[in-house]
Amino acid sequence: MSDWSVPADRPEYDGAVEAALAKMDLETKADLLAGLDMWRTIAVPEAGLRSMTVSDGPIGVRGRFWTVADPSLALPSPTAQAASWDPELVRRIGNLLAAESRRKDVDVLLAPTINLHRSPLGGRHFEAFSEDPYLTGRIAQAYVAGVQECGVGTTMKHYVGNDAETDRFTVDNIIGERTLRELYLRPFEMVTAAVRPWGVMTAYNSVNGRTMTAHKELMAVLRDEFGFDGFNVSDWGAARHTVEGVEAGLDLAMPGPFTVYGEHLVAAVREGRTSETYVDDAVRRMLKLAARVGALEGVRAAADERIEAIADPEALLREIAQRSFVLAQNNAPEGGAAPILPLHADAIRKLALIGPAAAEARILGGGSATVFPTNVVSPLDGLREALGDRVQYAQGVDLFEQIRPAGSDFDLKVRPMRTDGTELPAEPLANGDVKWMGYLPGGLPRDEFDRAVLDGVFTVTETGDHVFGTRGFGHHKLVIDGDVVFDADQSYETDDPFEAFFGPGVERVTLHLEAGQRIPVRLEFSPFSFPPGFPPSVLFGLMHTGPRPDEDRLITEAVEAARAADVAVVVVSTTALTESEGFDRRDLRLPGRQDELVAAVAEANPNTVVVVNTGSPVEMPWSDDVAAILLTWFPGQEGGHALANVLLGAEPGGRLTTTWPRRLEDAPVVQVVPKDGELHYDEGIFIGYRAWEQRDSFEPAYWFGHGLSYTEWEYEDLVVDGGEAKIRVRNAGQVTGREVVQVYLAPESGLNIEGGIETHRLAGFASIEAAPGETVEVTIPLEERSFQFWSEADHAWRTVPGAWAVAAGRSVADLRLRALVKRH
Incomplete structure (x- = not known):
């Protein structure tokens, strides 16, 4: 286990904080806690405080x-x-994110997400690390350390129980004390103990009857028991209570300035409903954050090494992706002795690459995690770069679900218009979506904004019927090729402010166009009002869908391409309507006719490799019929290069962090929809592999920790000495490879602990690399907490006495060595 060295506070911080606090009146302090706009806090020059930016x-x-x-x-x-x-590796990821933060003048990164994969239906599953609290905690420790050692703050989020998206603003999650402590609070405890995070974000939801932004008891656990000394920011729009929030320890209510703090907090103090002492405590924590990130005059920032750039970041992005890919299945093709992967470039005459996500890379999930990279390498780009014209592409299916933002065939810009009719400079758009969140370009005051004008040219690449539409809560005037095709209001019936912001696209007109035409387009948008409680935000979109292809023809073409190729690689994916912040999944099926496509291709060519480009589990009914399955998650902008490298021989280093069911109905936890406003975590501690191991009738598709290698590994010896497990592993294959040595504990006695005890629990792991024939010995510490459970009777951790089995292996279902250790 790493001994993280993290920046320590300077001795002069306390004095500087008190001096700055003394220079603020109540109104200023309340405004500091209310935020300046969507992403910034106010500056207080007389106190030596500059504005801080979060992202x-x-x-x-x-x-x-x-x-x-x-x-x-x-x-x-x-x-x-x-x-x-x-x-x-994750620590290096943190360094990279810190460099990006510095480049963008960001002081605090709103990450990492350390909620758990309670159910595979969780819509934001891709944004969290794991179903296991120990693995989540270890990865989050490294993430936070990597960011903060470079002088940028982090916020552990979302504290706590934000494990699903359905009714997330109002749901009351009913979670037992033991379950909270052993699962959902544990990663927060681990990160706080190891790396002293500078921030936490409290969630929208309630837990056991109290909203998290005003949950005095759970904030006391974080601060008083775990030792958290950072600042507490609300999720955006989550703060609902002025007095209860400040007295529970909510320091920053975002976004500003129209929050429950500011003038509301001043009034609460003046009227005697709360004490200014609570306000001062919150301001002290904000000033300590400022000192740590270098935003307070007269003191040095906590980190001496304030990283500004990472050399060759694209290479690091490729390495991260390659090390994350999980080789779930790798069989020998018909008549072959060796597994199909890796492919050998010199033996490939023709490779059929199939699937819409092979050409239009799906690199990230939807929601607040979205960013715009300058360059995205698709699987088609990566494989053609490696194999040239030996790669034949076929789309295979059409994943159209609803009208989408205007895409790469549009050259678009957008500009704001003043109420006096003048316009500000235009800015380019990546697609038809405009998202001015919390600001107006050029610093335009909200009372001077009249409307936004999006215009540009659409170059028609395909003859046929083209559908144009609009998205956004307001008045739209859509002009296509000089003709006004829509001039009216557009509204939605929803209580979810994020849906009101974004909303679905609405089809407005269908036009028959010829390939080669250049069509002027223009969309003028005026919001009905700026969203209440938020800084001025303008969110709308020009939507477009081209001619829909004949899917039967697409599948036939893909099958013909596969039949003529040496190997077929099918890339299957989810869509923006499948995995995103804001909603949970209804099922685990791949969208559209992708299952049918894979089955047809596999029948035509037994040498079929399926690349699963999703952020979370999906059903794979064709798994027994394909030679190999490679899970690539959402692989980022260098995903196409990483895929080509792994298919052609680079070791796929990933192991599953969550158990994949064969079918949704087999999954232990599928309830994510509240009933009467409450979501009961009735499964207790039994989520993920803990739950699967309690069942006799169902086997998952792939167990937690699973992942194949391009080499073979032999586990030769396990010795438990005091609080350490020493494991000797040998690379028994023909190529250099990476292995993740995993250690699990299980009590030998069938102790009757209230609520049950797991068959196994992850207690340690180590990632190693070895050349052919090389032996590696790793030492993995075993924390005392791994031998404990939370006693609801005593409200404390208690060690389970007696013999414990210590098992080491390649996954929770592939444990190859075993030893016993006693606990008293």
């Missing part, structure tokens, strides 16, 4: 502006990052 993560640093004009690096998803099972 969404965790797969990239978006900064203050959600626009292609301010691009960001796009990393593999957190599910992928954790699949490396390598804290040192």
Whole structure:
């Protein structure tokens, strides 16, 4: 286990904080806690305090502006990052994110997400690390250490129980005390103990009857028991109570300035409903954050090494992706003795690459994690770069679900218009979506904004019927080729402010166009009002869908391509309507006719490799019929290069961080929809592999920790000495490879602990590399907490006495060595 060295506070911080506090009146303090705008806090020059900027993560640093004009690096998803099972690699990820933060003048990254994969239906599954609290905690420790050692703050989120998206603003999650302590609070405890995070974000949801932004008891656990000394920021729009919030320890209510603090907090103090002491405590924590990140005059920032750039970040992005890919299945093709992967470039005359996600890379999930990279390498790009014209591409299916933002065939810009009719400079758009979140371009005051004008040219690439539409809560005037095709209001019936912001696209007109035409397009948009409680935000979109292809023809073409090729690689994926913040999944099926496509291709060519480009589990009814399955998650902007490298021989280093069911109905936990406003965690501690091991009738598709290698590994010896497990492993194959040595504990006695005890629990792991024939010995510490459970009777951790089995292996279902250790 790594001994993280993290920046310590300077001795002069306390004095500087008190001196700055003394220079603020009540109104200023309340405004500091209310935020300046969507992403910034106010500056207080007389106290030596500059404004601080926070930014969404965790797969990239978006900064203050959600626009292609301010691009960001796009990393593999957190599910992928954790699949490396390598804290040192994740620490480097943190360094990279810190460099990006510095480039964008960001002081605090709103990450990492350390909620758990309670159910595979969780819509934000891709943004969290694992179903296991220990693995989540270890990966999060490295993430936080990597960011903060470079002088940028982090916020552990979402504290706590934000494990699903359905009714997330109002749901009351009913979670037992033992379950809270052993599962959902444990990663927060681990990160706090090891790396002293500078921030935490409290969630929208309630837990056991109290909203998290005003949950005095659970904030006391974090601060008084775990020792958290950072600042507490609400999720955006989550703070609902002025007095209860400040007295529970909510320091910053975002976004500003129209929050429950500011003038509301001043009134509460003046009227005697709360004490200014609570306000001062919150301001002290904000000033300590300022000192740590270098925003307070007269003191040095906590980190001496304030990283500004990473050399060759694209190479690191490729390495992260390669190390995250999980080789779930790798069989020998018909008549072959060796597994189909890796492919040998010199033996391939023709490779059929199939699937819409092979050409249009699916690199990230939807929601606040979205960033705009300058360059995205698709699987088609990566494989053609490696194999040239030996790669034949076939689309295979059409994944159209609803009208989408205007895409790459449009050259678009958008500009704001003043109420006096003058316009500000235009900015380019990556697609038809405009997201001015919490700001107006050019610093335009909200009372001077009249409307936004999006215009440009559509170059028609395909003859046929083209559908144009609009998205956004307001008045739209859509002009296509000089004709006004829609001029009216557009509204939605919803209580979810995020759906009101974004909303679905609505089809407005269908036009028959010829390939080669250049069509002027224009969309003028005026919001009905700015969203209440938020800074001025303008969110709308020009939508478009081209001619829909004949899917039967597409599948036939894909089958013909597969039949003529030496090997077929099918890339299957979810869509933006499948995995995203804001909603949970209804099922685990791949969208559209992708299952049918894979089955048809596999029948035509037994040498079929399926690349699963999703952030979380999906059903794979064709798994027995294909030679290999490679899970690539959302692999970030360098995913295409990483895929080509792995298919052609680079070791796929990933291991599963969550158990994959064969079918949704087999999954232990599928309830994510509240009933009467409550979601009961009735399964207790039994989620993920803990739950699967309690069942006799169902086997998952792939167990937690599973992942194949391009070499063979032999586990030769296990010795438990005191608080350490020493494991000797040998690379018995023909190529250099990476292995994740996993250690699990299980009590030998069938103790009757209230609520049950797991068959196994992850207690340690190590990522190693070895050459052919090389032997590696690793020492894995075993924490005392791994031998304990939370006693609800005593409200304390208690060691389970007696003999414990210590098992080491390649996954929770492939444990190859075993030893006993006693606990008293």
